[in-house]
Amino acid sequence: MRLKLxxxxxxxxxxxxxxxxxxxxLVDWRRDWCVAQLRLPGCRADTGLPDMDLRAAVAxxxxxxxxxxxxxGGRIPxxxxxxxxxxxxxxxxxxxxxxxxxxxxPNLVSAAERNGRKLIDVRQPSQKFNVGTGAKRTGRRxxxxxxxxxxGKKYTALAIEKELRERGxxxxxxxxxxTGIFIAGDGVAIDAVVADFISGxxxxxxxxxxxxxxxxxxxxxxxxxxxxxxxxxxxxHGSQPDAVVVCHEPTRKTMRNVAHPIPSIGTVIxxxxxxxxxxxxxxxAVGIAINTAALDANAAEICLREAEETHNLxxxxxxxxxxxxxxxxxxxxxxx
Amino acid sequence: MRLKLxxxxxxxxxxxxxxxxxxxxLVDWRRDWCVAQLRLPGCRADTGLPDMDLRAAVAxxxxxxxxxxxxxGGRIPxxxxxxxxxxxxxxxxxxxxxxxxxxxxPNLVSAAERNGRKLIDVRQPSQKFNVGTGAKRTGRRxxxxxxxxxxGKKYTALAIEKELRERGxxxxxxxxxxTGIFIAGDGVAIDAVVADFISGxxxxxxxxxxxxxxxxxxxxxxxxxxxxxxxxxxxxHGSQPDAVVVCHEPTRKTMRNVAHPIPSIGTVIxxxxxxxxxxxxxxxAVGIAINTAALDANAAEICLREAEETHNLxxxxxxxxxxxxxxxxxxxxxxx
Numbered sequence: 126m127r128l129k130l131x132x133x134x135x136x137x138x139x140x141x142x143x144x145x146x147x148x149x150x151l152v153d154w155r156r157d158w159c160v161a162q163l164r165l166p167g168c169r170a171d172t173g174l175p176d177m178d179l180r181a182a183v184a185x186x187x188x189x190x191x192x193x194x195x196x197x198g199g200r201i202p203x204x205x206x207x208x209x210x211x212x213x214x215x216x217x218x219x220x221x222x223x224x225x226x227x228x229x230x231p232n233l234v235s236a237a238e239r240n241g242r243k244l245i246d247v248r249q250p251s252q253k254f255n256v257g258t259g260a261k262r263t264g265r266r267x268x269x270x271x272x273x274x275x276x277g278k279k280y281t282a283l284a285i286e287k288e289l290r291e292r293g294x295x296x297x298x299x300x301x302x303x304t305g306i307f308i309a310g311d312g313v314a315i316d317a318v319v320a321d322f323i324s325g326x327x328x329x330x331x332x333x334x335x336x337x338x339x340x341x342x343x344x345x346x347x348x349x350x351x352x353x354x355x356x357x358x359x360x361x362h363g364s365q366p367d368a369v370v371v372c373h374e375p376t377r378k379t380m381r382n383v384a385h386p387i388p389s390i391g392t393v394i395x396x397x398x399x400x401x402x403x404x405x406x407x408x409x410a411v412g413i414a415i416n417t418a419a420l421d422a423n424a425a426e427i428c429l430r431e432a433e434e435t436h437n438l439x440x441x442x443x444x445x446x447x448x449x450x451x452x453x454x455x456x457x458x459x460x461x
Numbered sequence: 462m463r464l465k466l467x468x469x470x471x472x473x474x475x476x477x478x479x480x481x482x483x484x485x486x487l488v489d490w491r492r493d494w495c496v497a498q499l500r501l502p503g504c505r506a507d508t509g510l511p512d513m514d515l516r517a518a519v520a521x522x523x524x525x526x527x528x529x530x531x532x533x534g535g536r537i538p539x540x541x542x543x544x545x546x547x548x549x550x551x552x553x554x555x556x557x558x559x560x561x562x563x564x565x566x567p568n569l570v571s572a573a574e575r576n577g578r579k580l581i582d583v584r585q586p587s588q589k590f591n592v593g594t595g596a597k598r599t600g601r602r603x604x605x606x607x608x609x610x611x612x613g614k615k616y617t618a619l620a621i622e623k624e625l626r627e628r629g630x631x632x633x634x635x636x637x638x639x640t641g642i643f644i645a646g647d648g649v650a651i652d653a654v655v656a657d658f659i660s661g662x663x664x665x666x667x668x669x670x671x672x673x674x675x676x677x678x679x680x681x682x683x684x685x686x687x688x689x690x691x692x693x694x695x696x697x698h699g700s701q702p703d704a705v706v707v708c709h710e711p712t713r714k715t716m717r718n719v720a721h722p723i724p725s726i727g728t729v730i731x732x733x734x735x736x737x738x739x740x741x742x743x744x745x746a747v748g749i750a751i752n753t754a755a756l757d758a759n760a761a762e763i764c765l766r767e768a769e770e771t772h773n774l775x776x777x778x779x780x781x782x783x784x785x786x787x788x789x790x791x792x793x794x795x796x797x
Contacts, residue, residue: 197592199657224657256533259687259719316657321535321560323656323691351595351698351740355659359691383595385739396735403721404687 127245128307129188129218131160133179134172137205138165139194143275143381145170147222148193150304154283160187165208170194179208179215191307192221197352197382199224199248210236220245222303224317247306248314250326257324257363259404264334265459268366269344269414272393274353274381276372277443278344279305281414284443285370286341288452294461296339299330301360305343315345316356323356327363337461342366348396349388350380358400365404368411368455369397375428376419390436411458412451413440463581464643465554467496469515469523470508473541474501475530479611479717481506483558484529486640490619496523501544506530515544515551527643528557533688533718535560535584546572556581558639560653583642584650586662593660593699595740600670601795604702605680605750608729610689610717612708613779614680615641617750620779621706622677624788630797632675635666637696641679651681652692659692663699673797678702684732685724686716694736701740704747704791705733711764712755726772747794748787749776 134148142149151159152172161177164170172193177185190212192201201209201223209219209227213236221227227244228234237244267285269278282298282305289296298305300312318326331340342364346353371394377387394410401408413432417425425445432440439450455461470484478485487495488508497513500506508529513521526548528537537545537559545555545563549572557563563580564570573580603621605614618634618641625632634641636648654662667676678700682689707730713723730746737744749768753761761781768776775786791797 224655256718257688259721316655318656319560319652320654320656320659320692320695321652321689324688349736349739352593352660353657354698354736354739355691355693355695356656357691358694359656362687362690382592385595388739399732400685400690403685403690403724 133182133187133190134193138167147304189218218243222248254322254325267368271347271372299342323359324363465524469518469526470529474503483640554579558584590658590661603704607683635678659695660699753778
């Protein structure tokens with residue numbers, strides 16, 4: 126996958142900030158790649174980038190427009206297509222990570238051809254996978270898991286990779302979703318793989334490596350989310366993690382896009398370890414990452430302290446406090 | 462999907478009986494559709510049908526050859542293709558349920574065109590699915606689950622459908638795998654769906670129905686199998702079963718095609734109920750189906766009695782004893 130920098134991030138008319146998570150991930154981790162955001166009327170997300178229309182973005186150097194949103198089902202609404210066609214006509218290539226490939230939409234394909242532009246789909250796996258075997262691989266692995274979708278699993282994994290590298294530990298972030306792939310430049314959108322090959326694809330993402338090397342694998346979905354748990358379990362088994370970090374958002378009552386209550390952190394730890402033992406009997410939890418953005422500083426501190434005491438694990442907010450204590454625990458537990 | 466009867470069942474050169482499970486399922490449940498089996502040198506499976514070559518099969522009326530085997534990854538080996546081409550040249554249509562579609566193999570496609578024959582792929586979903594919602598549906602559902610793959614989940618589901626119908630209860634077998642689809646004439650190969658839509662596809666397979674109607678849903682994989690657990694969990698969540706029946710083979714030490722030990726029936730019940738409660742808090746186990754084919758009559762009886770006593774559930778061998786006691790328990794528990 127080759128991105129043409131700098132990028133214009135398209136947010137469409139999404140109803141909330143979480144739906145713009147691909148754009149937000151690029152802004153958080155690759156700010157210098159991004160020149161502006163483009164929002165349609167009704168859009169309720171904001172990455173903090175300057176708003177520009179196509180003309181202004183191109184005048185400011187933009188060479189590619191990234192569809193920076195996620196939605197259930199991963200389909201591109203008809204109402205966005207006129208803007209995407211205009212972007213192609215303005216000289217921008219387009220990249221997206223939706224289930225519906227850009228290259229499956231005839232009017233986009235013909236507009237791209239007319240204007241000599243490219244449509245890049247990062248979610249469609251370009252390789253064939255084998256069925257997973259569960260065979261033990263060399264090297265160490267950490268997987269971020271969640272009490273829900275969209276709770277910071279990718280952000281936490283990237284923060285842990287950064288922190289480990291700063292401490293001189295060999296570590297690689299392994300992207301398993303469209304936003305992670307945009308940030309890392311490679312990876313596999315695990316939810317777009319044929320179901321029989323989920324764990325096989327996860328094994329492919331994180332192959333044998335040196336004994337003290339850590340793969341920091343981006344989690345997907347949530348093991349108790351009724352829409353996506355199959356993806357999460359296949360990824361857990363294929364990742365065969367030595368360590369897991371549980372990610373959580375403390376103010377949500379129901380899981381994203383469904384009516385089901387958020388499970389407790391304790392339940393998610395218990396289920397993850399029970400199921401993960403199938404492929405790695407020594408799997409253990411090494412920390413809790415809580416997104417406290419919705420809390421004030423005092424409430425955030427109380428929330429983190431309570432989680433630490435309840436679960437006897439370091440609890441951090443990767444944005445607010447960094448992930449130092451989790452990485453310290455990881456190093457202590459595994460002698461790295 | 463339209464099968465042209467009668468069928469010639471192709472077993473290739475598979476290494477054991479379990480690998481011929483599509484053929485065996487057709488022989489067990491649709492014997493009158495099948496005219497013969499065709500085996501290549503080295504084949505170690507035998508469905509009990511007469512062996513015929515292509516000429517003899519056609520002379521005996523065969524109109525379609527079914528690729529009657531399953532293998533990890535679902536690929537058609539190059540070494541089978543000459544026979545498949547000969548079958549097309551002999552006037553047979555071909556049907557298969559492998560991941561690799563017949564229609565993706567250029568020499569088969571051109572041979573079919575040259576001979577005016579059809580290639581039918583039952584594993585490729587022909588419809589688009591939505592992401593699962595976990596919303597409660599009307600009607601009742603039973604799902605068969607397993608301590609391993611290939612332990613009789615399909616056979617048990619078909620036997621329960623039959624037994625319920627004989628007792629005057631409305632019931633429909635819902636096929637989720639290639640063999641079940643061949644037997645039922647429709648269904649969705651759940652392991653061939655894109656991972657994000659596993660539970661959504663399972664919801665589609667078993668829609669709202671009348672309050673006392675039972676969908677008997679064919680399980681796939683096993684919740685603790687490192688290759689396929691993601692499929693099994695997505696199917697569990699999408700099925701939102703009221704009742705589960707655990708299927709087991711008592712002589713196996715390791716799970717199929719991997720080195721991992723078979724989990725206990727108790728562990729599988731516990732994990733299935735814990736995970737199934739996400740979508741149906743009232744989920745319960747109503748029976749154990751044990752494939753005792755490898756045991757003598759006395760050992761089989763002891764095995765079933767021990768399972769009953771340990772788990773306080775009726776234990777049957779669907780082939781040897783029928784599933785009467787499980788269905789009786791189902792009726793008692795749910796007042797049907």
